[in-house]
Amino acid sequence: KSLRYIGIIIMILIFGVVVSYISKKHMQKHLQPQPPRSQVQSQKIQKTLAITPATIPTTIPAATHSNTFIKPITKSVQFQSIVIQHSLVSTAEKAGLTNTMIKQLQTMFAGQINLSKNLHPGDRFNILYHEYFVNGIKNHPGHIIAAEIVEKNKDYRVIRFTNPKHQSHYYLPNGHATSAAYLKVPLNYKRISSGFTYRRFDPVLHEFRSHLGIDYAAPVGTPVKALGNGHVVFAGWMHGYGNAIIIRYGNIYKTLYGHLEKFSQNLRHSKYVKKGEVVGYVGETGWATGPHLHFEIYKNNVPINPKLVHLSHVSASVPFEYRTQFEAKAHQLFSEMTAFENAQAKKK
Template sequence: MIDKDYRYYIHKTKNRKADKAYWHKKYRFRKKHVPWMLTLGCISLLSTGIGLTLYGRELSAYPTSPLIQIDHLILGTITTHQPSPTAGPTAIAPKPRAITPTPELHSWQNITIQKGDNLSRIFSQLGLSPRQVHEVMSLGKPVRPLALLRPGQLLQIAFKGDNDSRRLVALRLNFSPIEYLEVRAKDDKFRAKRISRNIQTRIETVTGTVESSLFKDGLQAGLTNKQIMELTQIFGWDIDFALDLRPGDKFKVLFEEHYLQDKKVQNGPILAAEFSNRGKTFQAIRYADGNGHSAYYTPTGLSMRKAFLRTPVNYSRISSHFNLRRKHPVLNRIRAHKGVDYAAPTGTPVKAAGDGKVVFVGHKGGYGKAVILQHGTKYSTLYGHLSRFKQGLKVGTKITQGEIIAYVGQTGLATGPHLHYEFLVNGVHRNPLTVKLPQANPIPSQLKQDFQRYATKLVAQLDAVDTTTVVLNQSSNPQSK
């Protein structure tokens, strides 16, 4: 029998001793009630947990130590109170002064520029409005680097507000460990400035001898790849580093090292250098004029830079020299070779040998694709067998020395990829490898005296390297004792 309230069963049991049966209630929960009971139990446990959490949070809002309380107060807001001696037990303590909250600190978000990134895209990803991009870029010349972001650069951005009202606080574009561009919001406007961190400058000297290659021996001596390239550029007008190097050639380099908080962050410029090649020694001094323009000069004040590059391409070998009686490899007959052929892979950049303007660009018979530059009224240069020209190159374009004008190819009468280079003086072909190149402008006369004092000091430091090396060698040689 089942009772109507569904709380228990009415069970009939027989008493063995009395040998008679009687009815009694035996409680037993029905199976269909079990899920409801489990649900109510879970709700009870969850309510208890929430209550304990809120209680613990309320307790943690109060400091448990006087030291913690003082640490979070502004010094000017801490007040002391001593009860009056006459005050009774019912005296009311004075109301404490309000605590001024500390200003909100904005954390910097570091962004490494990837290929295809620009300021608009980065601002959009951070939830900053396009209007703020316009406000920043409207600052003009100081923020021009932000329009020319390069992969690998570090951009730091700080902002405030939520997604709907996010506002740029500051922006930094790092050029180097010691120099960066900063854009900061002030009085609802942005201001930009270029900032250089305070650094320590130390002078370092490296010496070495060429045994196998300049790059290998330069790295072993303590130079970086960049410094070795700078060294070849400084002396590149006097030394052909692809053909003229010999075992036993020596070099000295005097350069700056930049330290930030006693930690080296980068190398500075080469201040002075010396290179001895095939028994001839060349010295170069870096000098900056009052306008901040720097260049390298000989100790007497002549420019190390010539009006023309000796070789306008990075080549692997010279495949054909200047020869007025050469037999042409394609035509198979005697035909004057009025230039030098520099073998190089297709696509190798070709640089302008000197400042000038383009007087011809296009296809020119056996030269294939060619460029002719006019340098003043006396000199001109020709570049032949090119694969393609620099984009936008046309007749009348002004060109500066070292600027890329085209790329090595095999067009025209050519048996392989190379650059055919000609050098003309007053319309007459000259051997590009041996022609005497005109000097660039020397030190101005008004700066000559200051340069001489500066150069004398640096040359003395270069000469002191030999003395120091001799002393060190003698002290380390047991036979000298």
């Protein structure tokens, strides 16, 4: 019996120790200091900010911890009418146009009129351009979207049209581009070392063969540019051509660049390249006796003499699928220009 009583006493003591331990932990939890309510709210705000889209900038003033949304950048259409006094540059600068805007004007009218020589005092410029605002305050001008030169005997008009693929170009009201669709040559070269011919003694094979392109001698590493806007249909090793690139421009023309030292970074098959974009560098890979670019032009898959093809005179036009949108945009912009001009005349 005495052993039974001792066992019961030991069990009661163990149970008491367990209950005491649990009570102590519970008291410690409730006695710990809790963060202020404002700190809890701040933590919640920070968690919210962590998932806020980057397109909606958010700031938190330290004093209030409240969200303040920055107003988005907005743009508006502005109008300027400038009467030439001495030269385009001096008159435009006095009117408040930036150097970038002046260069845009020179680019827009480069194919129509020499702005430094053919403008005279009394000639007038009308321009529409975008002005950007941040938080409601004027920040900087954007692109000139329409421009007009009014001379005594002739008017010139140009608009900037952006197609649904976000490609922007300058066009005349009839839809023709203001600049040539193609470069005259794809690089700066020293001399033509070999021309287009159907019978040439090959310096490597030592036999007469056709040479259906032009060899432009130039130092190794000279940048080679895309002749126009097009898609890369080949970029790799091509037997005697060494490192070679083929670019297709629409459905008619394509060009081949051979003996390249290397390709430009990120150049790949099917990549879209723009006129003047560097696609590679002069080398002497493949069957070559010195550094040069071997350049070929094909029209409907038939090789043609690059010296006899004046692609630099070819003007690009608004693609047929965008023609309706272009005509609507041109009408809208020049209607706005006329409205601005009339409103300005009434103020005078």
